[in-house]
Amino acid sequence: MHTQLTVRIGQCTDSGQKTINQDFHGAxxxxxxxxxxxxxACAIAxxxxxxxxxxxxxxxxxxxxINDYFSTPESWTVKTSAERVLNAINSWxxxxxxxxxxxxxKDRGYVCTLSALVLKHDHAHIFHIGDARVYRIQAQQLEQLTTDHRISLxxxxxxxxxxxxxxQKVEIDYLKVQFYPDDIFILMTDGVxxxxxxxxxxxxxxxxxxxxQAAECLLQRALGNGSPDNLTLQILQIDALSSLASDYFDPQYQDLKAVPALQSGDQFEDYMIEKKLHENHRSCLYLARDLHIQQQLVIKVPATELYQQxxxxxxxxxxxxxxxRIQNEYVMRSYAQRxxxxxxxxxxxxxxxxxxxAWLKQQKQPVELSIIxxxxxxxxxALNAFHRLEMLHQDIRPENILINTNSEIKLIDFGSASVKGIAEFQPERADLPLGTLAYxxxxxxxxxPAGSRSDQYSLAVLTYYLLCRQLxxxxxxxxxxxxxxxxxxQYHPISLYRTDIPxxxxAAIQKALHPNMAQRYxxxxxxxxxLKNPNRRFLEVEKKAYLEKNPALFWRSLSLILIMLIIGYLLLPYF
Known part of the structure; x- marks a missing residue:
């Protein structure tokens, strides 16, 4: 059965003994x-x-x-979404x-504190700047989750x-904690x-x-105890956690039926099947035509055995x-259904x-570096378009890149993609390696953990392969x-296969291929x-390597050059 995260919220604010209320809250x-x-999401300032x-x-x-957080890409994690929004707010x-x-x-400027709480799936994400506080009540225990950014003189x-x-920049405290039904979170300003x-x-x-009423009761209690400041608080109680039917991240997906066997000439929904393009153990691709506008498209159908997985x-x-969700000229687009x-x-x-x-097989000679x-x-x-949305492609290989006669490419096949925003509420999907082993x-x-540098490694393997058809x-x-x-x-130098590569x-390819992710770009x-410009550091390393490899020859050669220059200088007056 599919249930949603259910949260009750109570909140209130009051100027207290002051004429102006400089607090604000929202949810x-x-x-x-x-x-x-x-x-x-809720926040208090x-x-x-x-x-x-x-x-x-x-x-x-x-x-x-509150407004901008919900407008961030669905593929972003809570942390990325909230921090991007908060940094933009701070800049403004x-x-x-x-x-x-x-x-x-600065004490007369557009300055305020802010504490925000985002509840997603079964985790609370807390973002904190200043001296408002976020508390949690769990198993009848009250715990302060934030640290006051205040210095006492x-x-x-x-x-x-x-x-x-x-x-211009602001440091944001971030905390992620798991919550359970009946947990209560409370956000309060110091006036409370x-x-x-x-x-x-x-x-x-x-x-x-x-x-x-509980929030109002606490506010009045603080006022009665002599609070001289503005007072604001929010109370959130977890009534139920989200539970997706069969763990699907889109329940509507379960209502779709299996596609029947298709043949050329078949009419399938609003399309006419023209021919089968490709088939493997995961899917089958068909070239089809939209009957409404007579435009060609590709229909992808899962393999029969996948329906049980x-x-x-x-x-x-x-x-x-x-x-x-990806709009990029180098990435295959989804075809809009009417x-x-x-x-x-x-x-x-x-x-x-x-x-x-297929393109590489047609090349009779090694492909020039500039073309690669x-x-x-x-x-x-194309990969940057993925990474900006906190997605990984995870299957970069020659078969997943289309190239036309103008050497323009399109990245295809997102069947191994990883989306961090989805992994937050389906953690069992996180870092699931579905790509091709060799890449x-x-x-x-x-x-x-995989990251954008994992795609970088795969791209570097592809670069290496295109140059010398080896791994x-x-x-x-x-x-x-x-x-x-x-x-x-053991890295196999490209020079073993090609001597024309600088x-x-x-060195650039080898850096991107480093086994340690932190050592890549x-x-x-x-x-x-x-790849396009000689890196001075690589040239210096090359010189140093030559010196260490044959120091005697290096110094003899250098001495000979100097002697020849001196002789030339001494003989210069006679010419």
Whole structure:
């Protein structure tokens, strides 16, 4: 049975003894698909009394966080989504501060604290800047989950050490904790938590079943105890965790029927089948024509045996999910369907061309480095489109790249793709290696987390293969099961197969092929740049290697050159 995350929330705010309320709070409780993909979000902000625009900062920070968080890509993790939004908010507030009197005195600028809570699947994600607090009640135990960013000068004087809008950049505390039914989270500004205690909290929750009333009760208790500040608090209680039927991330997917056997000339839904393009153990591809607009497209159908394999079908469905979210000229696009479908299949644009594997077989001579670099650069741009959305392709190989007569490429086949945002509520899908062994990065085989540098490794293997039709480590990578075995891998220099490849270009490829992910390039753009331009560090290493390999010959050669220069200089007056 499919159930959704169910959360009750109570919240209130009051200016207290002050004339202006510089606190602000907000919450987003979406339903259905958005709830599953992004969860529940709430935030609380506290302005600073020295600024007459701080209330604007608080309202802007909370409102922007709630609205913008739910607008971030579905493929992003909670951490990425929230931190990107918070950094953007901080930049905007800082820019406003720089245009106001706060430029010379930050205490008069657009400054506020902010604490945010996102509940997704069964984990709470906490983002904290300043001195508001987030608490959790679990098994009748109250726990403070945040640390105050406040420095005390004396018992009467203190100042914030961290806040939004103070600088161009802001440091954000992040904490991820698992929650269970009946857990309660409480967010409070200092006007509340400094004037109530643990007994007050438990009493308010025990007496008031309605969380809004419980929040109001605590606020009045703090006021009664002499709070001189603005007061704001939010209470969230977990009533039920999300539970997807059969663990599918889209329940509608289960209602689709198996595709019947298709033949050329068959009409299938809104399409006419023209011919079978390709078939393997995972799927079958058909060239079809849209009967409405007479446009060709590709229909992809899962292999018959996959219908009994839940994980395989999930990955099949994910391929279309990915294609619909990536808009890039180097990536195959999903074909938009005009009517609801009743069968389990995918539709993609039809691309004229052939696979890179077939193209390579047609090349009678070794392919020039410049041509390979042009191809690899296009693939890198396709991969960057994945990585920007926190996706990994995970199956870079010649068969998954189409190339046309103009040497333009398209990256295809997303059946092995990984999406971090989905892995958050389907953790069993995380880091599932489904690619081709010969091109997979070492971290997959030694149970290390994969990342964008894993795709970089696969791209480097492809580059190596296109140059010399060999593998850089043979088949030894797939045999590794422990990290210590990776240190024994022997790289086979490209110079064994081709002598026309510059050493600096090979050094770039070898760096991207490093068994240790941390030693590869930080970005694909760096790899491509070093493929196209001699890296001075690689040239220096080459010189050093030559000196260490044959120092006597090096110094004799250098001495001979110097002697010849001196003789030439002495003889110069006679000419």
């Amino acid at each position: 987003g409780l979406p339903q259905n698909y958005l709830l599953q993909q992004k969860g529940v 506290d302005g600073i009394s020295s600024s007459n625009v701080s209330h604007i900062a608080s309202e802007t920070a909370v409102s922007s966080f 507030l800082f820019a406003q501060t720089q245009q106001s009197q706060g430029r010379f005195d 004396s018992s009467q004087e203190s100042y914030l050490s961290r806040a939004l809008g103070v600088g 938590y400094e004037y109530i205690n643990q007994a007050d909290i438990f009493d308010a929750l025990h007496i008031n079943q309605d969380l809004n 839940k994980n395989a079908l999930e990955q099949f469905y994910l391929e279309e999910w990915v294609a619909k 009517t609801a479908k009743h069968y389990l299949y995918q539709t993609f644009e039809y691309i004229e061309g052939q696979t890179l594997s 670099i042009d191809i690899v650069e296009q693939i890198a741009k 997979m990065a070492p971290e997959y085989f030694v149970a290390e 850089p480590y043979g088949t030894d990578v797939a045999k590794c099961t422990e990290k210590k075995q990776l240190k024994k891998l 050493s600096w270009a090979e 930080a970005a694909l753009s760096e790899f491509i740049y070093d």
